[in-house]
Amino acid sequence: MSSKDIVAKAAAELFGHKDPSAVDRWVAADYRQHSSLAPDGPEALRQLVAGLPEGFRYEGVRVIADGDLVVLHGIYHGFGPDPLVAFDLFRVDADGKIAEHWDALTPLVSDTASGRTQTDGPTEPTDLGRTEANRALVLEFAEKVFKGADYSVLTDYISTETYHQHNPEAADGLDGFGAAAATWGEQGKNLIYKDVHRVVAEGDFVLLQSEGEFGVPVAYWDLFRLADGKIVEHWDIVMPVPAELPHSNGLF
Incomplete structure (x- = not known):
């Protein structure tokens, strides 16, 4: 099995x-x-x-x-x-x-900026032959954009034609992401990624589990869907790191 x-x-x-x-x-x-x-x-x-x-x-x-x-x-x-x-x-x-x-x-949020839910969209991994290429692209994106904060290269990785967003506060497209990031910055919640702990890739889906800050220490979970070598869809959870855990294993 x-x-x-x-x-x-x-x-x-x-x-x-x-x-x-x-x-x-x-x-x-x-x-x-x-x-x-x-x-x-x-x-x-x-x-x-x-x-x-x-x-x-x-x-x-x-x-x-x-x-x-x-x-x-x-x-x-x-x-x-x-x-x-x-x-x-x-x-x-x-x-x-x-x-x-x-x-x-x-x-679960009922009213989102994009009109999409936090979980809708394609569900079954496809394009299995591109698993490793998609993994490499998302990891490079994470290194340059998430960790390096170089937003000038966004269009090298994210489609300018189709980018469906499932974060409740961000509308579709790069403009939607940019507007949400600007609002977060005004609130003192800049997207700071420090370490990517795990990557799970199957076909056109790649998930990253990362550690960073979003006003407070957080765990970032980002799920991407790719098509033709570009990111075309994104789901995520940004979860504050608890001050205490019921075990000694850590959150990551």
């Missing part, structure tokens, strides 16, 4: 069926947790699943797999008073068990 199938099956049993015994089938004994929502280890995950409320449900949108890393992009309903958009990143070990987990969550 592939890593993608393992994670999809485990997520369905854990968060679809809300079955705590799925931990025994799918989670490694040395399971390492990076989420701010649960302590370390499989028993903490078991307790989390056992405590899910009756109205809880997970609405899966995308699954992106890259070797032993698998990303889920979706919406949690009932995990709090309001729906939460989430990226969940899992590492699957050689025994086919989930061995590590990172996540980022943000409230």
Whole structure:
């Protein structure tokens, strides 16, 4: 069974069926947790699943797999008073068990600048033969634009014809991104990227998990879709780094 199938099956049993015994089938004994929502280890995950409320449900949108890393992009309903958009990143070990987990969550916004939702758009990876080329392009973009703050090269990486934006505060196109960035700057929230910790690429989808600042220390999760060698779509979550975590593993 592939890593993608393992994670999809485990997520369905854990968060679809809300079955705590799925931990025994799918989670490694040395399971390492990076989420701010649960302590370390499989028993903490078991307790989390056992405590899910009756109205809880997970609405899966995308699954992106890259070797032993698998990303889920979706919406949690009932995990709090309001729906939460989430990226969940899992590492699957050689025994086919989930061995590590990172996540980022943000409230679902109904009124966005682009009119798009935080999760709509294409869902299935395509153009699988360009996975490595797309990975390299996004990493170069991250180095020059995100970390280097050289916005003069934006059009080398982002399409000037089609750029669909799913960040709630940014309209479509480069002009939309520029206007949002200017507003953020006025609010003292400049986009500062320090380190890219992980990249997950499958076909036309590339996800970056990064660390930086946005007024406060944050985790940046950026999902890009590419076509013909340019970025044409972007989804993201910008999550403040909590002052304390329920484990000693760090957020990254």
